[in-house]
Amino acid sequence: xxxxCERVACLWIPSWSLQALLRARPELxxxxxxxxxxxxxxxxxxGATLPLRQLGVRVGQTVAxxxxxxxxxxxxxxxxxxxxxxxxxxxxxxSAFSPVIExxxxxxxxxxxxxxxxFPDEETLGKxxxxxxxxxxxxxxxxxxxxxxxxxxxxxxxxxxxxxxxGDEKLYLRALPLSVLPxxxxxxxxxxxxxxxxxxxxxxxxxxxxxTRLGKEGLRLHRLAxxxxxxxxxxxxxxxxxxxxxxxDEPEQNxxxxxxxxxGLVDRMMARLRAMSLACGDFVVELLEKPHGxxxxxxxxATPTREVATLTELLRLSLQAHPPETxxxxxxxxxxxxxxxxxxxxxxxxxxxxxxxxxTLIGRLQALCGDGKVGQAVAADSHLPGLCDxxxxxxxxxxxxxxxxxxSPSPRLALHMLRPPRAATVRVNGSRLLHLHSxxxxxxxxxxxxxxxxxxxxxxxxxxDYYDVELPGGEAxxxxxxxxxxxxxxxxxxx
Amino acid sequence: MFSxxxxxxxxxxxxxxxxxxxxxxLAQRQAAIxxxxxxxxxxxxxxxxxxxxxxxxxxxxxxxxxxxxxxxxEVVGKVGRLSLALTVLAQATQxxxxxxxxxxxxxxxxxxxxxxxIDLRRLLWVRVKTGNDALRAADMVLSAGGISMLVxxxxxxxxxxxxxxxxxxxxxxxxxxxxxxxxxxxxxxxxAQSFAVATLGFxxxxxxxxxxxxxxxxxxxxxxxxxVMRSRLxxxxxxxxxxxxx
Numbered sequence: 001x002x003x004x005c006e007r008v009a010c011l012w013i014p015s016w017s018l019q020a021l022l023r024a025r026p027e028l029x030x031x032x033x034x035x036x037x038x039x040x041x042x043x044x045x046x047g048a049t050l051p052l053r054q055l056g057v058r059v060g061q062t063v064a065x066x067x068x069x070x071x072x073x074x075x076x077x078x079x080x081x082x083x084x085x086x087x088x089x090x091x092x093x094x095s096a097f098s099p100v101i102e103x104x105x106x107x108x109x110x111x112x113x114x115x116x117x118x119f120p121d122e123e124t125l126g127k128x129x130x131x132x133x134x135x136x137x138x139x140x141x142x143x144x145x146x147x148x149x150x151x152x153x154x155x156x157x158x159x160x161x162x163x164x165x166x167g168d169e170k171l172y173l174r175a176l177p178l179s180v181l182p183x184x185x186x187x188x189x190x191x192x193x194x195x196x197x198x199x200x201x202x203x204x205x206x207x208x209x210x211x212t213r214l215g216k217e218g219l220r221l222h223r224l225a226x227x228x229x230x231x232x233x234x235x236x237x238x239x240x241x242x243x244x245x246x247x248x249d250e251p252e253q254n255x256x257x258x259x260x261x262x263x264g265l266v267d268r269m270m271a272r273l274r275a276m277s278l279a280c281g282d283f284v285v286e287l288l289e290k291p292h293g294x295x296x297x298x299x300x301x302a303t304p305t306r307e308v309a310t311l312t313e314l315l316r317l318s319l320q321a322h323p324p325e326t327x328x329x330x331x332x333x334x335x336x337x338x339x340x341x342x343x344x345x346x347x348x349x350x351x352x353x354x355x356x357x358x359x360t361l362i363g364r365l366q367a368l369c370g371d372g373k374v375g376q377a378v379a380a381d382s383h384l385p386g387l388c389d390x391x392x393x394x395x396x397x398x399x400x401x402x403x404x405x406x407x408s409p410s411p412r413l414a415l416h417m418l419r420p421p422r423a424a425t426v427r428v429n430g431s432r433l434l435h436l437h438s439x440x441x442x443x444x445x446x447x448x449x450x451x452x453x454x455x456x457x458x459x460x461x462x463x464x465d466y467y468d469v470e471l472p473g474g475e476a477x478x479x480x481x482x483x484x485x486x487x488x489x490x491x492x493x494x495x
Numbered sequence: 496m497f498s499x500x501x502x503x504x505x506x507x508x509x510x511x512x513x514x515x516x517x518x519x520x521l522a523q524r525q526a527a528i529x530x531x532x533x534x535x536x537x538x539x540x541x542x543x544x545x546x547x548x549x550x551x552x553x554x555x556x557x558x559x560x561x562x563x564x565x566x567x568x569e570v571v572g573k574v575g576r577l578s579l580a581l582t583v584l585a586q587a588t589q590x591x592x593x594x595x596x597x598x599x600x601x602x603x604x605x606x607x608x609x610x611x612x613i614d615l616r617r618l619l620w621v622r623v624k625t626g627n628d629a630l631r632a633a634d635m636v637l638s639a640g641g642i643s644m645l646v647x648x649x650x651x652x653x654x655x656x657x658x659x660x661x662x663x664x665x666x667x668x669x670x671x672x673x674x675x676x677x678x679x680x681x682x683x684x685x686x687a688q689s690f691a692v693a694t695l696g697f698x699x700x701x702x703x704x705x706x707x708x709x710x711x712x713x714x715x716x717x718x719x720x721x722x723v724m725r726s727r728l729x730x731x732x733x734x735x736x737x738x739x740x741x
Contacts, residue, residue: 353641404614
């Protein structure tokens, strides 16, 4: 599918490979680091940090040439995961402005023809795009033009924001160097032999005679240089989930350093979600263990949130419960973006616990008490009394117009359950209970009521006869006779 | 008329300023509302928060209005503790507030609770193994804030030293005060002692039966007598009878 837009903005990220690496490893920014397409001495440099550029290291040199200029430089190769994460982040930035997006390595094109009601002018829009890109740690340039290739060429060459009115394309393109065009090495050599240096030089050549010298591709380059390429935006499929990863230089097993690194990943993930005005729900952490194992830890988030501290705390509690068994060589965090849950606060309502704090509290309590010990109690799906399950607590907001069960008009006798039921010995005369003996409890039965026969569920086992008994001293108990097992059990105490 | 709004603009005049993270606008808004509430209270001279009614007239009389906010109340004895705890929780959840029950005996029955009117969706049930864990869990809950009702059910706890852990009880008392929560402690014998604002003793007064179809008999009522063992809320009255229907 292709879409035609009246105006197209291009967000261009210079030194794409380097920026993608620094986004994942911001601590490398001040170090002497190069990104290359391999680790061999003949590998070509794709980017170099400022300290190296000041020493004369340039893109296009080989690793060996760079080492001659600076012996202690670090060589990094951008991993596919980091490249994809940066590309997805770029897509997220664009998706905050327009649904028509074409995303590639180091650039994103978006249709902005109908954003006049949101932004007073295109320059403001361009600046907003740059700010949004900064929020996901990508520093870019923006050009807005009528054709996507024109916008792309100008964004490559000019800093900050450039707005090109319709018809002014040639004025801007004329002075740009030929290197902004997507030329192969042979084409670049040929054009330099012709003595061409700028797009204006190429533009001045007669178009009809170009195919004889440069072939069909020459015509395309001429149209590009003249700002006449009107190919439409090819929309890119949006990323399914938000994913951030990190490869460790040195394998690590201790939890604290890993949590420190994971916080950075969560931070980057949240920056992307914020750019989309979305929040983080349940997320998965993958620990790439040595040599080839992957340990997945799922972190449940009761309410979608954007608070990094809450997510990090939940992550800490989950990892403390399931620590890595071997050294970890890489980390990955991924989540499905969700809509944040709105919460309306009221001046006259009592103080409420924030959903994020409640999540953290439940996580801490689970770490103290164990899994399945904290949450909302629900009666089990059985006719037998006293059985219950625990499900995650997700309380309705105070303003939800729902009501719970009706309030009992007067206090009622509650049952103190004995879990598990205690084995008991009961002396019986016919249907009368005479004496009860159980763990720490023994005495004659003063009065009893029952039996009340209950079956767990239709067709299943679990047939029980329940009795209420009174012992000396006013102790009131509930016990049952399990007809399947033929044993007596003390089930609950009336408290 | 709007002097309290002007005070929001001058936080140096307010006594307490909430520290919240910059990245959380919701927390900032909640802090602003809390600050506005404090400003309203100081400008319009509102007295201390009223006590929370328990839903039991006898208990409310004994506690001079109900469970005081920011204080711990202890109930001890052999009968009626869980009934009172569930009644209090039902009142809290009916007010659409989130309540917490820390259960040291794994004794909570959701069916009994629903029959009393507890909205289980608004009740956080925490099952702990030991009394120490119960106190630590209570500390976490009160530190989180925003919880108005906490029940600490420590019946049948085997730890005889629990009453002697004064440092923990002191800390819990301070947390309760800061969180302005009502904390009800249910136990066999006094544990919080002087750290609680009142201690009520529930004494057994017998059981009533009624005939059921088939002549099988059915337990219908349990009778208790409530005695104020110790109270800083006012003069303790005579012991009162309390009838709990099944």
